[in-house]
Amino acid sequence: MSKSHDLSAFLASYGPSFARTAYLLTGDADKARELATASLVASCRRWSAIRYHRPADAVLRELYGRFLGATGAPWPVPEGHLLAGLAPRTRAAVVVTFHDGLSLPHAAQVTGLWIGALDDELRRARTQLRATHPTLFENPADLTKAPANPPEDHADPPEDPADPAGGRQGDRSRNGATSASPWTLAPAPEPASPWTLAPAPEPASPWTLGPAPELAAPAAGLHDAAPGDPALRAALLGLAAGMPRAGLAELAETVLRRVTARRRVRASVWTFASLGLVAAMVAATAAGLSALAARMDEATDRSPFTPGTRAPAQEIRDPLPAALPDPVRFAYPGYCRDADADARDPQPCGQWVLTTRSGAEWRLPDARAGYDPATGEYMPLALSQDGHRLLYQNPQGRYLVHDLPTGVVKRIDATAGDGEAHISSSPDGRYFALSFGDADDSAVLDFRTGTTRTVRGADVEILAVHDDGTRVVAERRDTTAVPGHASVSMLRLDGAGARTKGFRIDPALIEHGAALAPDGRSLALVTADDRLVTMDARTGRVTGPRPRLDVDDLEVIRVERWLSRDKVLVRLWDEEDVHLVQVDVRTGESADLGDSATEWIDYSDPLGALEK
Numbered sequence: 001m002s003k004s005h006d007l008s009a010f011l012a013s014y015g016p017s018f019a020r021t022a023y024l025l026t027g028d029a030d031k032a033r034e035l036a037t038a039s040l041v042a043s044c045r046r047w048s049a050i051r052y053h054r055p056a057d058a059v060l061r062e063l064y065g066r067f068l069g070a071t072g073a074p075w076p077v078p079e080g081h082l083l084a085g086l087a088p089r090t091r092a093a094v095v096v097t098f099h100d101g102l103s104l105p106h107a108a109q110v111t112g113l114w115i116g117a118l119d120d121e122l123r124r125a126r127t128q129l130r131a132t133h134p135t136l137f138e139n140p141a142d143l144t145k146a147p148a149n150p151p152e153d154h155a156d157p158p159e160d161p162a163d164p165a166g167g168r169q170g171d172r173s174r175n176g177a178t179s180a181s182p183w184t185l186a187p188a189p190e191p192a193s194p195w196t197l198a199p200a201p202e203p204a205s206p207w208t209l210g211p212a213p214e215l216a217a218p219a220a221g222l223h224d225a226a227p228g229d230p231a232l233r234a235a236l237l238g239l240a241a242g243m244p245r246a247g248l249a250e251l252a253e254t255v256l257r258r259v260t261a262r263r264r265v266r267a268s269v270w271t272f273a274s275l276g277l278v279a280a281m282v283a284a285t286a287a288g289l290s291a292l293a294a295r296m297d298e299a300t301d302r303s304p305f306t307p308g309t310r311a312p313a314q315e316i317r318d319p320l321p322a323a324l325p326d327p328v329r330f331a332y333p334g335y336c337r338d339a340d341a342d343a344r345d346p347q348p349c350g351q352w353v354l355t356t357r358s359g360a361e362w363r364l365p366d367a368r369a370g371y372d373p374a375t376g377e378y379m380p381l382a383l384s385q386d387g388h389r390l391l392y393q394n395p396q397g398r399y400l401v402h403d404l405p406t407g408v409v410k411r412i413d414a415t416a417g418d419g420e421a422h423i424s425s426s427p428d429g430r431y432f433a434l435s436f437g438d439a440d441d442s443a444v445l446d447f448r449t450g451t452t453r454t455v456r457g458a459d460v461e462i463l464a465v466h467d468d469g470t471r472v473v474a475e476r477r478d479t480t481a482v483p484g485h486a487s488v489s490m491l492r493l494d495g496a497g498a499r500t501k502g503f504r505i506d507p508a509l510i511e512h513g514a515a516l517a518p519d520g521r522s523l524a525l526v527t528a529d530d531r532l533v534t535m536d537a538r539t540g541r542v543t544g545p546r547p548r549l550d551v552d553d554l555e556v557i558r559v560e561r562w563l564s565r566d567k568v569l570v571r572l573w574d575e576e577d578v579h580l581v582q583v584d585v586r587t588g589e590s591a592d593l594g595d596s597a598t599e600w601i602d603y604s605d606p607l608g609a610l611e612k
C-alpha cells in the first residue's frame with residue numbers, strides 16, 4: 001500500500017490543524033484538543049472506509065457534528081476572543097469558510113447545514129463582527145503579513161514541518177497551487193452561484209436522492225476558492241496560530257494509540273493469575289524466600305484458564321485440525337509481546353484464534369492476522385453466520401474460503417487492490433464477496449461451484465449478498481449536480497434474484513456497512529447521525545422508525561446482520577467495551593444481545609455463529 005495513505009502520516013500532517021479548527025470553535029486549548037482527539041479517534045476507527053474518500057472531510061464532519069450537536073452550551077468563548085458573542089452555528093459557519101477555506105457547497109457537506117442556512121449565518125456574522133471589529137472590513141487588501149506569533153508564556157518548539165502555515169496543507173492549494181497530498185483531493189468545479197444549480201428530483205426519503213442520469217466526471221485540479229473578506233481570514237489564521245502548542249506534538253500519537261489499542265489479555269485471566277500469585281505467596285511465606293520464588297514462577301506459568309478468555313502471550317493454541325464440526329462463534333488475533341510483530345506474517349503467538357461454540361480455541365496458521373499500524377490495514381478475516389466457513393488472506397496474498405467441517409479450501413480468483421479488503425457473505429455462507437478500497441471491480445465466490453464472478457464498476461463495493469447470490473452494490477461517483485454533496489453513491493441490486501438500475505444515496509449511509517434481510521429486499525443502514533434505517537433495496541424507500549444508536553455515549557462500529565425478519569444486530573462501543581445490540585425495526589426498541597460473545601469480542605473481531 002502506498003505510504004501516502006498511511007494513517008500515522010495523515011495524523012502527523014493533519015492533527016494540529018484539526019486542533020486549531022477546534023480552538024477557533026471553542027476558544028479553549030484543552031477543550032480544543034479534547035474535541036479534535038475525539039473526532040480523530042471516531043473517524044480513524046473507520047480508516048479503511050474513509051482513507052480513499054476525503055478522510056479530512058470525514059474528520060471535519062465528525063468535529064463539526066460534535067461541536068454543533070453538543071447540549072448544555074459547553075463551548076463558551078472567553079472574553080476578548082474574536083468570535084466571542086457569536087452563536088455556535090454562526091461561529092461554525094465563520095470557521096469552516098474563512099479558516100478552513102471551504103466553499104459553501106463544501107462547507108455544507110462537512111457541517112450538515114443547508115447552504116442557505118450557512119449563507120444566513122455568514123451574513124449575521126459579518127453584521128456582528130463589523131460592529132465589534134470594524135478594522136477587519138476597512139482595508140482588506142494587505143494580506144501578506146505573517147500570522148501573529150504564539151503567546152510568549154508557552155514554549156515555542158520548532159515549527160511543525162507538516163503544517164507550517166497553521167492550517168491544512170490544502171490551504172496553499174486553495175490559493176492557487178496544486179497540492180500533492182492525497183488528502184487534498186480536487187473537489188468538483190465551483191458553480192458561478194450555488195443558487196443556479198438545477199434542483200435534484202424530490203427524494204422518496206430524507207436519505208435517498210432519487211434516480212439520476214449518469215454523472216459526469218469532475219474536472220481535475222480545481223480546489224475551493226479562497227473566501228471573501230480576506231482580512232477576516234488572516235485574523236482567524238493568526239488566532240489559530242496562537243493556540244498553545246503544548247500537547248499538539250503528542251496528538252497524533254495519542255489518537256493512533258487509541259485507534260489501534262487492543263485488549264489482548266482479558267481481565268479475568270489476570271485475575272486468576274493474581275489469585276494464584278497471592279495463594280503462592282501466602283503458602284510460601286512459611287517455607288522461606290526460595291519457596292516463594294518457586295511458587296510465583298509456577299503461578300505465572302500455570303495460571304488457570306477458562307474457555308472463551310484471552311490467553312496470555314506465552315500460551316499458544318494448537319493449530320486448526322483438518323476437520324472442525326464445532327461452529328466458530330468469533331475470532332480474534334493472538335497477542336505477541338514483541339513490538340515488532342508483523343501482522344502480514346505473524347508468528348504463532350500472533351495468529352488468528354478461532355473460538356468455537358463449545359469453548360475450544362484453535363490457531364489458524366495459514367493466515368495473516370491483526371492490525372498493521374504501519375499501513376492502517378486490518379488483516380481480513382470473515383466468518384459465515386453459521387460459523388462453518390471463513391475467508392482469510394494467506395501469507396502469499398491469496399484470498400481463500402475454508403469450509404471447516406470438511407477441510408475443503410477454495411480460492412477467490414481476484415487480485416488484491418490497493419487498500420484494505422471489505423468482505424461480506426451470504427447468511428448461509430455459500431457466497432463470499434470481496435471489495436478493495438477504491439478499486440474498480442469486486443469479486444464474488446460461489447463456494448458450491450468454485451467459480452468467481454467479477455462485479456464491474458467504478459469504485460465499487462459489495463455491501464451484502466443474499467442466499468440466492470443477489471448482490472447489493474454501491475458505486476461511488478463525484479458529482480456537481482447535487483447541492484451540498486461532493487460525491488454520491490449509486491446503489492443497485494445485481495444478480496439472478498433481481499436487477500435494478502439503481503438510485504442515488506448519501507455516501508455516509510454506507511460508512512458503517514449494511515445488512516440484507518432474509519427477504520432479499522430490506523436493507524439495514526446507519527445514517528451520518530447514527531440512526532438505524534431500513535430501506536427497500538429495490539426502490540430506496542425508507543420505512544419504519546429511525547431509532548438513534550449513539551445513546552449512553554456509544555458509537556456505532558457497523559451493522560452486523562439480521563437476526564430475524566424484524567431484528568437487526570448492530571455493533572457499538574464506548575472506547576473500552578464492545579456492545580452487540582439488537583434493534584427491532586418495527587418499534588425501534590433496542591436491547592443488548594444475550595450472548596456471551598459480547599463479553600469477549602473487541603472492536604474488529606469477526607463474529608460467527610451466535611448462541612442457540
